[in-house]
Amino acid sequence: MLRIAVPNKGSLSEPAVTMLKEAGYRTRRSGRELVLVDDANEIELFFLRPRDIAVYVGQGTVHAGITGRDLLLDSGVKAIEHLALGFARSTFRFAAPAGTMTALEDVAGKRVATSYDVLVRGFLAERGIEAQTVHLDGAVESSVHLGVADLIADVVETGTTLRAAGLETFGEPILVSEAVLITTEQYRDAPGLATLVRRLEGVLRARSYVLVDYDIPMNKLHVAAELTPGIESPTVSPLQNPDWVAVRAMVPRADMNRIMDELYEIGARAILVSSLLACRL
Ligand SMILES: Nc1ncnc2c1ncn2[C@@H]1O[C@H](COP(=O)(O)OP(=O)(O)OP(=O)(O)O)[C@@H](O)[C@H]1O
Ligand SMILES: O=P(O)(O)OC[C@H]1O[C@H](OP(=O)(O)OP(=O)(O)O)[C@H](O)[C@@H]1O
Numbered sequence: 001m002l003r004i005a006v007p008n009k010g011s012l013s014e015p016a017v018t019m020l021k022e023a024g025y026r027t028r029r030s031g032r033e034l035v036l037v038d039d040a041n042e043i044e045l046f047f048l049r050p051r052d053i054a055v056y057v058g059q060g061t062v063h064a065g066i067t068g069r070d071l072l073l074d075s076g077v078k079a080i081e082h083l084a085l086g087f088a089r090s091t092f093r094f095a096a097p098a099g100t101m102t103a104l105e106d107v108a109g110k111r112v113a114t115s116y117d118v119l120v121r122g123f124l125a126e127r128g129i130e131a132q133t134v135h136l137d138g139a140v141e142s143s144v145h146l147g148v149a150d151l152i153a154d155v156v157e158t159g160t161t162l163r164a165a166g167l168e169t170f171g172e173p174i175l176v177s178e179a180v181l182i183t184t185e186q187y188r189d190a191p192g193l194a195t196l197v198r199r200l201e202g203v204l205r206a207r208s209y210v211l212v213d214y215d216i217p218m219n220k221l222h223v224a225a226e227l228t229p230g231i232e233s234p235t236v237s238p239l240q241n242p243d244w245v246a247v248r249a250m251v252p253r254a255d256m257n258r259i260m261d262e263l264y265e266i267g268a269r270a271i272l273v274s275s276l277l278a279c280r281l
């Protein structure tokens, strides 16, 4: 039976559970279950602290796990990023009181507060910059104001938390992170894992594409097909009126409105967009 570690708390937890549910797996009924056996899908889900997941995967006690790229790198564990999952997207950056630091060199000799010491020390060492790290478990943004550090290195999504603390990012991002499915060389080809990966890819595709249907005059079909080439080729069906056809194709969700506008411009009508629940391409 495939053993998978799933985050039990924090930013990764809810979207990870939602994704597994959309991939057809049984998921937690309460927030308290530690392990869940899904016999039908031959999978066991272990709900663990996000930070610990790389450790379990690295030790080989579970076949794979969902964690953040930043947490994986900070763990120092030799695990493989098997599939990027597209949620919990963030950057990991240095930030200091507004107007005080502009370049990485400014970090030299300073105290950097962070929850990701290994990641930060590795990044600075690679660039030959010596600085001291101060480990904090969270709310790192408060550390400068409270005098335990001169700057921070932390997760930034919208930047709201930084702004509220009067801090500004500077220098290149240390890392661009998102949730990832991780495994080890040992289990990379485990049979059940391929199924899990295919299902998760199906969810990712279903999230990033929509299905568009429209009617178009026959003489405009070639232009319309260029706008909606689909994956292999758009489906074209006859209509009772021989001068018109119906077309169905998958289009990237991000381009949906532009494509609808352009289809309308060239004469398409009854343009309908629907969401996909799941797919195998
Ligand atoms: N605001 C955020 N937006 C996107 N991703 C985030 C955000 N905060 C944390 N993450 C991501 O979540 C993971 C951190 O897991 P962690 O359990 O520490 O989450 P958390 O939301 O910080 O939880 P906690 O409430 O325990 O602080 C990392 O991969 C990190 O990049
Ligand atoms: O850029 P923003 O959209 O403001 O998000 C980034 C903030 O979110 C996370 O904090 P979290 O809520 O997890 O609190 P923590 O610092 O205690 O982990 C992260 O550590 C940042 O503080």
Ligand SMILES: [Mg+2]
Pocket (backbone or CB within 6 Å): 010, 138
């Ligand atoms: Mg946090």
